[in-house]
Amino acid sequence: MQRIAGLLIALAAIILTGCGGGDGDNTTPIAIVGPITGQYASFGAQMKNGGEMAVADINEAGGVLGKKLDLSTGDDACDPKQAVAVANQMTGAGVKLVAGHYCSGSSIPASKVYAESDMVQISPASTNPTFTDDRAGPNIYRVCGRDDQQGGVAGKYLASHLGDKKIAFVHDKTAYGKGLADETKKAMNAAGKQEDLYEAITAGEKDYSALVSKLKQAGIDVVYFGGYHTEAGLIIRQMRDQGLQTILMGGDALITQEFWSITGDAGEGTLMTFSPDPRKNPAAAEVVKRFKDKGVEPEGYVLYTYAALQAWKQAAEKAKSVEMAEIVKALNDTEFDTVIGKFKFNEKGDPNLPPYAVYRWSKGTYEQIDPPAEQPAG
Template identity: 75%
Template sequence: MRRFWSFTAVAAAFGVFAGLAGCGDGADGETTTIGVVGPLTLQYASFGEQMKQGAELAIADINKAGGVLGKKLAADYGDDACDPKQAVAVAGQMVGNRVPLVVGHFCSGSSIPAAQIYGDADLVMISPASTNPSLTDDRAGPNIYRVCGRDDQQGAVAGHYIADHFAGKNIAIVHDKTAYGKGLADQTKKAMNEAGLQEKLYEAITANEKDYSALVSKLKRNNIDLVFLGGYHTEAGLITRQMRDQGLDTVLMGGDALVSQEYWSITGDAGEGTLMTFSPDPRNNPEAKDVVARFEAKGVEPEATSSTPTRRSKPGRRRPRRPARRHPSR
């Protein structure tokens, strides 16, 4: 889930790999087409839509400034729905379309298998949001990049925070079996254990379900004080709301995938007191003032996890902020 840097992912990619723009791939003579891939449908579509909005604004700015190597940019949008199999299929389409660059994918579970396709084709891939370390630690090719931080970074922050603030309490670590969710949960568990605190429960859930009452009942039986969820805002919101429905005041904590207005739409007031790790909100960055204003003028609220990073980013590392209690009014 993320972020603000100095250049757009699109501009950074073509700045670093400018030679690719003159290769002819993905070009019709006057235009170079790049791929932008994310979840445009199903439960994570809000993230993909934010990516798309950011890419459109970035491409408009680049074209207004003269394009890249004299050519205008255009986008070929792909929908992977954050599904690994669909991501591989879309990656194959992008390779077939001979785009020189793909900005994407969003979910780690999509980026990792898609990277194998791009790596084999020697195509440049830059993910704006996939935080699982294996994407770049086990790099599928020399042109696979990310412009966000890693789960071993935010997991360390979360794990030490739990150990420092919930010492002697009953902790549950839960993940959704995805590359992002399990990876973040395991990194958090590792850091927490190393700091001297052991979890009472370690559980897995299935994403996309609606009823998590079995998990909530187990949390209740074990008197869990805090549950760390490695997963996305949809499941986190449902679990939070169902905990409150069963009378639990257990604190829910998660990672940057919870930074979405949709989380609060699910939880309502039940989400008060949620903890999450996240990077600095670009809307509070003076350098992003103009970009944020332009999004808002289009009726788009640029969330911290998607549009601004796609709009303004460059390869690098980021360090998550310490967990904070979040509420939409704060």
């Protein structure tokens, strides 16, 4: 009964976009699932752009095992219950691959549905360690890094570069935000630096004046924020409104141009962690150019979503099958050649990609600063 209820709920959450023609036995159904609507929709747009380009390229080259891919897009709005409902809908549609979800709080519960349904899930963006540490099944993967890796880089940076400052940790109570803040705090503490304040906010609120007053009273110089770009942007603006020049540092959820649209010049100097910029990978040059020619800036998780589909295609061709058991064997035994670089999955389903780096926002764009941009990360 729960599965039936989930299917009914999910009907309202599915957006179908026919990229492969949908002509039955001549196509293989796959899906992108992420926040197509809601306050994190800019990341859903990144995933959709990456997935649609990948499907178009794969289909133009003959498809997968002689069949064109038929792409559906599911909207979970970064809501765990809606994510499970959409996952149930994808099961009913016989989807072979889900490239998703974006938010860890959605990927983790949805992965249980995919594991039970023998569907392959490859997340381009869910970084919470629990997603693969407590893996729902052998068919669950990601092509991005983990928050213990990301937090390790951020925590060491805070201790070594800002160790003489008063530092506060703030998180938004989500699986992603709290998990990342705690991993960063742990790494900073291990490097010999203690925080001066640890606070939580509620995601989706607009008024953070009480938090800002507390930061001001404590004389905080640096805020490490575990959460998404919408709240981060509002906190920065409200800090500046109260005369605080406090630096904000966050994670990969700040890697969207929409962040600067929220902050404007108030975002100057904001720090964040992200993987080495895949747009600068020589293997991605031709794809990056085609995105830009279409008016799409392949920032953030655009190329990660493209890479998720590349990896699945390469595994299917090695396995000579799109069935889960055969695909999983190939996913576990293949080195993939993708727009984000060459990688293999480990026993947890995590990729062996280069480590995170630190970036700084300035004048509406972001640049890698640690390790220096001219040096390879890792």
